[in-house]
Amino acid sequence: MSGRSKKFEPRIVALYCANALDPEADLAAAVKAAEGFAVRPVALPCSSKAELSHLMKLLAEGADAVQVIACPEGSCQFLVGSARAEKRVQRGRALLMQIGMGEERLGLARGRGLKVEELMALLERRAGLVRGLGKNPISGEEEK
Amino acid sequence: MIVAEWKPMPELLERMRGVKKLLLVGCATCVAECAAGGEREVETLAPLLRMAAAKQGGALEVITKTLERQCEWEFVEELAKLTPAADAVLSLACGIGVQALAERFPQLPVYPGVNTTALSIREKPGLWTARCAACGDCVLGDTFGLCPVARCAKSLLNGPCGGTRKNGKCEVDENTECVWTLIFERARQRGQLEVLLKVRKPKNWSRSGHGGPGRIDREDLRV
Amino acid sequence: MSYKAGSRLEKVIAAGNFALTVEVGPPRSADPEVIRKKAALLKGYADGYNVTDNQTAVVRMSSLAGAKLLLDAGCEPVLQMTCRDRNRIALQSDLLGASALGIKNCLCLSGDHQKAGVSGKLKGHPGAKNVYDLDSIQLLAVLKGLRDDARQEGGDAVDKPVPFFIGAAWTPLATPEEFRVLRLAKKIEAGADFIQTQAVYDVKRFGAQLAKAREMGLTDRAAILAGVIVPKSAGMMKYMNKNVPGVEVPEELIRRMESAKDPKAEGVKITVELIDALAGLPGLKGVHLQAIEAEDLLPEIIKAAGLCPRPEI
Numbered sequence: 194m195s196g197r198s199k200k201f202e203p204r205i206v207a208l209y210c211a212n213a214l215d216p217e218a219d220l221a222a223a224v225k226a227a228e229g230f231a232v233r234p235v236a237l238p239c240s241s242k243a244e245l246s247h248l249m250k251l252l253a254e255g256a257d258a259v260q261v262i263a264c265p266e267g268s269c270q271f272l273v274g275s276a277r278a279e280k281r282v283q284r285g286r287a288l289l290m291q292i293g294m295g296e297e298r299l300g301l302a303r304g305r306g307l308k309v310e311e312l313m314a315l316l317e318r319r320a321g322l323v324r325g326l327g328k329n330p331i332s333g334e335e336e337k
Numbered sequence: 338m339i340v341a342e343w344k345p346m347p348e349l350l351e352r353m354r355g356v357k358k359l360l361l362v363g364c365a366t367c368v369a370e371c372a373a374g375g376e377r378e379v380e381t382l383a384p385l386l387r388m389a390a391a392k393q394g395g396a397l398e399v400i401t402k403t404l405e406r407q408c409e410w411e412f413v414e415e416l417a418k419l420t421p422a423a424d425a426v427l428s429l430a431c432g433i434g435v436q437a438l439a440e441r442f443p444q445l446p447v448y449p450g451v452n453t454t455a456l457s458i459r460e461k462p463g464l465w466t467a468r469c470a471a472c473g474d475c476v477l478g479d480t481f482g483l484c485p486v487a488r489c490a491k492s493l494l495n496g497p498c499g500g501t502r503k504n505g506k507c508e509v510d511e512n513t514e515c516v517w518t519l520i521f522e523r524a525r526q527r528g529q530l531e532v533l534l535k536v537r538k539p540k541n542w543s544r545s546g547h548g549g550p551g552r553i554d555r556e557d558l559r560v
Numbered sequence: 561m562s563y564k565a566g567s568r569l570e571k572v573i574a575a576g577n578f579a580l581t582v583e584v585g586p587p588r589s590a591d592p593e594v595i596r597k598k599a600a601l602l603k604g605y606a607d608g609y610n611v612t613d614n615q616t617a618v619v620r621m622s623s624l625a626g627a628k629l630l631l632d633a634g635c636e637p638v639l640q641m642t643c644r645d646r647n648r649i650a651l652q653s654d655l656l657g658a659s660a661l662g663i664k665n666c667l668c669l670s671g672d673h674q675k676a677g678v679s680g681k682l683k684g685h686p687g688a689k690n691v692y693d694l695d696s697i698q699l700l701a702v703l704k705g706l707r708d709d710a711r712q713e714g715g716d717a718v719d720k721p722v723p724f725f726i727g728a729a730w731t732p733l734a735t736p737e738e739f740r741v742l743r744l745a746k747k748i749e750a751g752a753d754f755i756q757t758q759a760v761y762d763v764k765r766f767g768a769q770l771a772k773a774r775e776m777g778l779t780d781r782a783a784i785l786a787g788v789i790v791p792k793s794a795g796m797m798k799y800m801n802k803n804v805p806g807v808e809v810p811e812e813l814i815r816r817m818e819s820a821k822d823p824k825a826e827g828v829k830i831t832v833e834l835i836d837a838l839a840g841l842p843g844l845k846g847v848h849l850q851a852i853e854a855e856d857l858l859p860e861i862i863k864a865a866g867l868c869p870r871p872e873i
Contacts, residue, residue, distance in 0.1 A: 246380035253384030288381075291346035292389035331391035490673050491644070491690070495697035495746060497739070498670045499731030499758055500805045508805055509673045521739045534742060536750050539648060539698045539713060 201328055203230045203320045206251045207312070209262035210240040212270055215306045223309040230320035232313075240264070240301075241274030245281045249288075252298060255332040258323040260316055261301040268305065275303070297322040298329070338367040339431045340465045341374060341451035343382075350389050352427070352448050353397060359386065360423035361450075362416065362438065363403035364430035371465050373451050374429030376403040382429070382450070407434025413441050420445055456487070466513075473544025473551075479532065481523035486540075488516035494537040497521070564707065564753060565723040567664035568636045568873060569608035572846075573754065573783045577871045578839060579846030581608040581638060581756065581785060582858055584630060586621040592629050595621070598855050599633035605862050607870060608665055610638040610756070610848070614645060617677035617684060624654055628661045638727060639663050642671025647693035648702065648713050655706060659722045667727035667756060668699040697750045700728055704751030728752035730784070731806035732769035733762070741772045748782045755782050756848040758806040759789040761797070761813055763837045770841055779843035786838045790851040790861065791827040794818040828861055835865040 214220075220234050233256075237243060240263035251259050261282055263275035279301055286296035300322070302315050343349070353359065361383050369375025383399040390397035400419055404412040407430035416438070420426070425446045428435045431453040439447040455467035470487035476494065477484055486492045490509040497517030500508030507513040524530050542548070563570050572579045582602060587594035602609065611626035627637035639658050641651060655666065670692070677684025694702065694713075705711045706722040728747040732740045744755065760766045766786065773779055789807075791797050794817035801809035813830060820826035835847055847867075851857045862868045 244377060244381075246377055246384070249381050249384040249388075253387050288346070288385055292350065292385055293392050294388055329388075329391075330394075331388050333391070491670055491692045491695065493670060493692070493695040495695050495743075497734075497736075497743075498696070499729060499734050500672070501735045502805055503735055505735050509675050515735070518736050521736050525738075530739075530742065533739070534746060534749075536697055536701060536746055538701075539694050542693065 201324060203257040203323045204255070205230055205232050205258045205260055205316055205319055205323075206256045207232050207234045207260050207262060207316055208237055208240070208243050208248075209234060209312070210264055210275070211236050211238060213240075213262050213264050213304045213307055214312065215308050218307070218309045218312070220309065220312075223313055227313060227316070230316065232316050239269065239271050239274040240278035241269075241271065243278065243281070245285055248281065248285050248299060252289075252294070252329065253331060255329055256298075257326075257329045258298045258300070258319050260319045261299075262307070262312070262315070263301055263303050265303045265305050294330075295323075295326040297326060338370050338457065339433075339453060340371040340455050340457045340467075341368050341429075341431050341453040342371075343373060343378075343429075344450060344452055346385075346389075349382075349386070349427075349450060353386055353390065353425075356397060356425045358398045358400070358423045358425075360416070360419055360426045360445075361386070361399050361401045362407065362426060362428045362430070363401070364405075364407040364428075364434050365403055366406045368430055368434075368451060369403075370459070371457070372463075374431075378429060379403050386427075407431075407437055410437070410441070413437050416442070471545060472540070472542070473548075474541055476537075476540075479535075479537065480520050481527070481529075481532075483516050483520045483523065485516055485520065488513075492540075493517065494540060563725075565664040565725040567608070567725045569638065569665055569754070570725040571873045572607045572871060575871065575873065577846075578867070579608075579783065579785060580606045580862065580867050580870065581610055581846070581848045582606040582855070583610045583612065583848070583850040583852075584626065584635075584637075584855065585612055585615070585853060586623065586626040588618065588620050590621060592625075595626050595629040596633055599630050599635045601855060602858060603634050604870065605859055605868060606849070607636070607846075608638045609635040610640055610667060613640040613642045613669070613671070615640075616672050616679070617644065617674040617688075618682060619677075619685070624658055624661075624663075627658065627663050631662055636665065637663055638665040638667050640667045640669060641699065642669045643692050643694050643696060643699055644671030644674065644690055647691050651694065651699060652702060652706065652712055655703065655724070656718070656722060659724065664723060665725045665727060665754075666703060667729065668696045668703065668752075669729055670696040696728060697746055700726060700747060700750040700752050725753050726751050727754045727756060728782075729758070730755045731758040732773075733765055733808050734758070734806035737769070741769060741776065741778070744773055745776055745778055748778055752782050754845075755784045757784065757787045759787045759800070759804075759850070760834065760838065761791075761801075761807065761809040763834065763841070765808060766838075767841050770843055774843040779845070783845035784843065785846040785848045786841075786844055787848045787850065788831060788834050788838070790831045790849070790854065790857055791817060792854065793823045793827070794820075824857075828857060828864070831861050832864045835861075835867070 269275040282301040285299045290296045363374050363379035379401050383401050427450045429450045435449045456469040457465040457467045472486045501515040505518045507515045584598050611623040613623040627639045630637040674688045678686050702713045703726045710718050710721040797809045800807045
């Protein structure tokens with residue numbers, strides 16, 4: 194067989210609550226060093242800032258997965274923000290399943306003072322869950 | 338307000354078959370209040386429909402627009418500049434709004450994206466319960482402000498039936514209070530049980546949809 | 561003596577006897593033999609034979625047809641009529657028809673909601689449009705109007721008064737209990753001549769409600785017959801206690817059935833004891849006996865309860 198096709202590297206948008214990350218984290222460097230998946234980090238003042246429509250749009254624009262990172266239960270600075278985010282993600286997952294996209298393209302994880310390595314490991318897990326689903330069909334590229 | 342829910346996704350996707358350019362229209366009044374058809378919901382559904390089409394190997398372009406109200410002709414008119422680009426319209430408004438669009442744009446198929454279900458109140462976030470049946474002959478004055486037409490599964494005017502559950506819930510739905518139990522409680526609290534002893538005569542159902550499609554004509558409001 | 565309709569049930573009650581009615585369930589088919597067999601089994605054992613009207617919203621042979629078949633077989637029927645499926649036009653029409661066929665007793669009910677038709681293996685008709693144009697109390701008034709004023713609900717006359725002995729149901733132990741006796745008063749005010757109650761297993765609690773009815777003078781104005789359902793198993797009793805509104809089964813009875821070697825026989829015994837206990841309640845004018853899909857148990861129970869033979873009228 195000539196010409197090896199490129200292995201599928203999921204493109205993940207990470208919507209992270211700034212309060213969930215270690216303030217010293219050097220995200221930019223970590224993003225560059227990511228292997229096997231590509232990440233586009235987006236900082237939020239609270240995980241609840243991301244509406245369900247935003248999550249759906251990110252996927253419709255071609256992201257293979259969206260990972261929301263929220264603060265631990267009960268410690269949201271805005272009291273119920275992370276709880277709202279969780280409900281939205283649950284609804285989003287159900288809707289994705291209903292259209293045959295696979296619920297694993299959307300997920301929520303919680304953390305506090307996350308170091309870069311912890312964040313990247315989390316995203317690696319999401320990449321793993323999504324690899325089997327293949328590329329987002331809306332990007333129009335066939336993956337062999 | 339009027340409340341509605343999204344039609345099941347399989348039904349919506351089936352309806353989108355063959356559509357290439359969709360105009361998805363929301364309404365910022367009743368259906369926005371019940372999180373079914375406002376701007377948020379429009380902007381959530383649009384990407385879902387596009388992804389679903391891509392999953393099937395096709396492509397769907399979705400133009401979105403949320404009107405203040407779909408039951409006002411002046412707002413509906415705002416769609417006139419968008420409809421030429423579309424080959425179908427999906428409206429998330431109640432049945433009134435869907436029909437207004439269909440009437441104004443008869444050349445385009447206009448599909449409902451929600452099922453309009455009831456006239457309800459928001460009891461608490463995320464919970465809407467039917468309160469009014471638009472029966473045209475309001476009996477609330479005789480039932481201590483609790484509607485037996487909308488809130489009794491059998492619309493009894495001389496309830497309760499023998500089916501009230503032990504915990505006071507309706508035999509038809511364990512989540513619904515037997516409204517006649519509530520009416521009895523209120524009557525008792527007011528010391529007016531005798532009001533409930535009066536035999537209420539059969540209702541004139543012709544004042545609601547049963548008499549034919551409703552019509553209110555106030556000539557005094559037209560010049 | 562002038563009777564309202566002159567049915568056997570009415571006459572038995574008027575003569576001061578302890579009345580007995582039984583229930584005959586129509587088949588989920590168009591087979592008249594089912595009714596004829598039940599009639600043959602029960603003929604002579606009761607003063608009135610209730611035919612249910614699509615009970616629990618399950619489609620069965622109509623109560624009107626079942627009632628006529630019973631009548632022809634020598635058992636005077638009690639036509640049960642619910643408001644779930646028919647509007648006031650159809651109800652009045654069926655009443656005229658029933659009377660034309662010789663049916664004299666009618667029990668007016670609101671009727672189980674069509675959701676009840678979905679149970680076990682049955683798909684039922686949960687999507688059916690329900691009617692409930694009238695409720696049971698309004699229906700009572702309709703019958704009274706046809707009989708005493710020869711007038712339809714809307715005001716039009718009927719050529720001749722339509723004779724009926726009018727019945728209503730009573731669920732004395734359903735929530736809210738404090739209102740149930742008052743609602744009974746409403747039913748009698750609207751036109752009920754006789755009452756058949758929901759199944760009684762707790763004679764004491766039923767007795768308390770009956771006493772209140774007696775205090776209000778209701779037991780003189782209408783003949784109250786206590787409902788008795790023959791228990792077949794502890795499971796059945798637990799089910800009814802939990803799921804059937806207004807049916808309260810005391811713990812002792814359930815334990816009795818649980819430890820019984822022959823539950824069927826124990827059920828018969830319990831039924832006879834219940835009838836005996838109920839017969840002792842002041843103001844009670846009879847019992848309404850039901851053995852669901854087990855009508856063959858009834859003759860032996862009726863004999864054991866000392867209710868056989870029925871009085872000569």
